[in-house]
Amino acid sequence: MSGSAAGNVLEEQIDQWRGFVSRRPAISPSDVEEMEDHLREQIADLESGGLDGEEAFLVAVKRMGSLDAVSREFAREHSRRLWKQLVLVPDAEDEPGPSRWRGLGVMLAFALAAGVAVKLLTGAVDDEMAIARNLPFAVLPFLAGWFAWKHRAPWRVCAVTAVLATVPVLAVNLYPFDMTPGPYPMPGMTAVLAMTHAPVLLWLLAGVLHTGGRWRSHERRMDYVRFTGELVMYLALITLGSLVLLGLTIAVLSLVGVYLDAFLGDWLLPFGMPGALLVSAWLVEAKKSVVENIAPVLTRVFTPLALLMLVADLVAMLVNGPLTTVDRELLIIMDAVLVLVLFLLLYSISARDPLVPPGVFDWLQLALVGAALAVNAVALTAMLSRIAEFGFTANKTAALGLNLVLLVHLVWSAWLLWGFVRRSRPFAEVERWQTAYLPVYAVWAAVVVLLFPPVFAFV
Template sequence: MAASTPGAVPHAELEVQIGRWRDYVRRREAISAADVDEMEDHLRERVADLTASGLDDEEAFLVAVRRMGNLDAVSREFAVEHSERLWKQLVLVAEPADGGTRSWRELAVVLGCAVGAGVAVKVGSFLLGDDTAFLRNVALLVLPFLAGYLAWKRRVTWQVGVALLVPVAVLATVLNVYPFAPDGSTALLAAIHAPVVLWAALVGVAYVGGRWRSDGRRMDFVRFTGELAIYFALLALGGGVLLGLTAGVFTLADLDLQPALESWILPFCVPGAFVVAAWLVEAKQDVVENIAPVLTRVFTPLTIVMLVAVLGVLLSGGWVVDADRELLILMDAILVLVVCLLLYSISARDPLAPPASFDVLQLGLVAVALAVDAVALVAMFSRIAEFGVSPNKAVALGLNLLLLVHLVRSAALATAFVRRRRPFDPLARWQTRFLPVYAVWAGAVVLVVPPVFGFA
């Protein structure tokens, strides 16, 4: 293998090796995503120096990793050089007097963003008035505060900060300037897909610190998204129980908590809890990573059973051709859930482990999801042929075609991995590299679909 020249684009195999190293380091306790980024930069610098001296990519990688020493030693070195880091206490015995300064500063930033999101939602609901307009803008009112916290956490450059403003400005203009028909389909579609665009182009870019081309960082964002959903659900359940008990006490005292609940408590608590959940994910990554594999192993077989039952009902009842809109929407929701479970399962898996029984089970999940998607596509083409094209049908058809491509390629790569013909990395890379396609599609639904269908 020819030696790489300084500044050349790394070979694909080198990127695979670095990706495996990063996944291994990422799972170690007390090492945050930002620290892994710095360690990866350190590793890449050593690889570049070694390739410049005449080694090929594989030799340079092995020598660089060996010279970096074991991870505990590297962690200790990082702790000495970056004394303000919170995780220093887990590496060094002695802790400086100001060791908790950054943690308190971060807590203040989180609380400020949480309160800011609540205030934005409350002010937005008052200024917009119309429920439909508020629904279109609610993501614009909440997600910038979450992205702001992540940008502060990642210490993004000013160029990345400016890039984060672009999707917010574009969507804020489109969602409030387009002449949507009252209670029209395109307005609802825009309201549903705008959060998807913001989640990818705003929150995602802030989370990866501007490194949107890195497969490893995008996979970290997938993991972050799943963990955030877990923490937010836990906060919602706990908050719901607390509010229910409080409302019960108020009722016994002949006081009605409902007006305050609708006007003040929920508008502040829900968006605030979303930001706090993100902070918990960042602060307790090692705890959630122990939960993630368990959740995927529990819900994957349950989801397969659900899909088989759905497929059996659809085929036995003759509902494929006569499926109504509500059924098709439900089928799309199920398929999206399957893709999310697939992504989270892959993000939680050890990429260096050999194929196991759970990988076969996951392949079965993809196969059954493909069958359900095929049934949904037949039903959609049937409805379009009978009733014509509408905004809802066009968007649903586009989403199902994207899901079909995603699942077909995933099935092929998963089959090759289970049969030990290909490593796990191509399957993981396919997930992260196809994710931007969903974001682009969601952007097209917001920007292009409304004028094409006359904003109806």
Template structure:
């Protein structure tokens, strides 16, 4: 990238300082660049000089200042492209930023170290918290239902606390977050639920979803009404999932290695690994994965969109093949619990692919083959969702309502509404020239529906179905 431009001499071109509106625009651009972790203050200053130089050249050519600003930014590339270019040209310093010291810049060492210490403290709270029930005689082996209902509380309360500190969330918002976590704890522990009750399993599945969106409010700094903040949280969720899976895989290798070397000297480490290392590590890893996403943001932040590009065609082919097999064989979907879970996971995966495709797309970019492929994927998933709903309704008509079937019915209705309107918005974007931003607003706004349904299952289903 050309960053050799010099600052314009006084008196050449139009002095941008004479235009307050233009200065405000440049100020916003510079503020964004300074938030990029891979760019030092000197880098941001260099880019600002380069931008001003281009603006002066364009205003000398007769353009208005606001037009010159837009064209100058466009010619320099999108902000993410600028950051990626700097990442390539400053790779040595960038990779140093990924370690604890924070790239060797003394001005950033203090805040980076404090952030690290807060993360370690929150991770330690998560690791210790999951062992506190053991002081009262509750263990994973004998009290599965308790841990199934509460495991998300042990992990997500410290994570929310980390974001509350990092985002400097207002006390009023902190109070709301605390009340929501207390409500989750009440829903998980007040009802007389047996370990093998269907509503216990449903609570264990839906409470993490509800509380994860509470964490999202903390991540957004309390500004949950902002569509861009919600989209940032969606991006964070995808990157967090990737980091957590990588940590889990590494933890599995470490566990196997530890068990093997201790067995080699006649020491059985199974109790330590099963009761301490695995549960404590799994809880602490939630905070560590979030910290890694934050620390490495904008350096390698595009893994989720890249995976989306890989798996969207594969999922589209698989769903089309499945629909073709249904037509060819004439067989319907046999709805059993495991099959139903599988289909719901497939539909959630499709929505995830759609979300991360949206998050990585430039709204003003022209329509392309990938947009049409996403439309095929969404329509295929929509047809499958309709088939699943028909099968669930048939099952309910035959055997009556139960907690599992009702939850399946509700979840598929929620997914149907999202997929249906997403397909319509994609159709409008591809063939009716509707703006792409409508689809992004729909997806980020729909997070509230997921949260409402998850809370309803946690709080209302146990009494509705007599705690069974």
């Protein structure tokens, strides 16, 4: 390996180490810089002794000790600072750049603007289907705008992202989709596919702004994966808590003859739903270092449960008779299960310490991917059998394409995980593959939204 290539590999390893250390709650940015300087000094000393860059990096990191131990040591030495980090809004001098109060104000402004957009949409459109179709488009632009402000995305990146996001929005609203006849007309399958895939495409495009325009950065893309998982957790907690409080309030007020039905429909829901999303996103960004302590626990709880679920699903599909008789709804549910498993895989990898050697949980992760591959293979066989017997339709083709995309992702993930648990590959390769493959999902979602409707005659 040439000197420049070896230097690039070393800088990449140091960048990954720095990104992981910086997410520790007890370690400030200045501490990270001090630790990085010490790490580089150790590497230089080891290289002068004859080690190559990669060997010197591994030895230097080992000498510095476990990151968990380092974090605990910093917590003991800087307990006052750690407690201040757990406060909702710390002092401005503790946070570089815009103060947390200013960030809170900007987030609330975007949340209010999203609520106004939803209110205008529901007030101007009488068609419930049109409202459902456009609801994500009324909220996600404001979340993306907050991403752009928070992460200082360049205006050129914002402009290009906005133009790209406009294309699926126009397609979903302007394509001449057929409606099923009857007293209650419903959209055809191509319309349903476009409606369900367009928000996925917009979410992945919003990730470009979350990276601050540095969408080629592996670390930035993995941060967005981590952000998405933590956002789901916060949003679920806020939603459940709000439902409990709202239910108690309605019960109490109804006893005295005060009913909130009109207020709920006209004001609370239009402003509450986007507000909960924006507040959850702000909390994730504000407390990301604290939430990360929860992430490894959640992945270790749900990974074995997901493995058991996949094995049960696989047995159910195999004993259900010939694959040609497998129910279509069952195949749809299996696809949803595979997507859920993929999300768990991504979140587990994003929460793992990349410098820790392989252990029992990594073997469990490999078993989960293997079970997912088995379910995917059975589902693919059933889909191909149904297509051979009944022909291609929009939903069958979409399901087949999604399973093929998942198959490639899972096969290479299994291969890389196998190499990692056998200590022949670094974990960085496993992690990098996840983020490198994300654009494939964006491309597939764009194909379903933009090409499927005309190919299948908008039926």
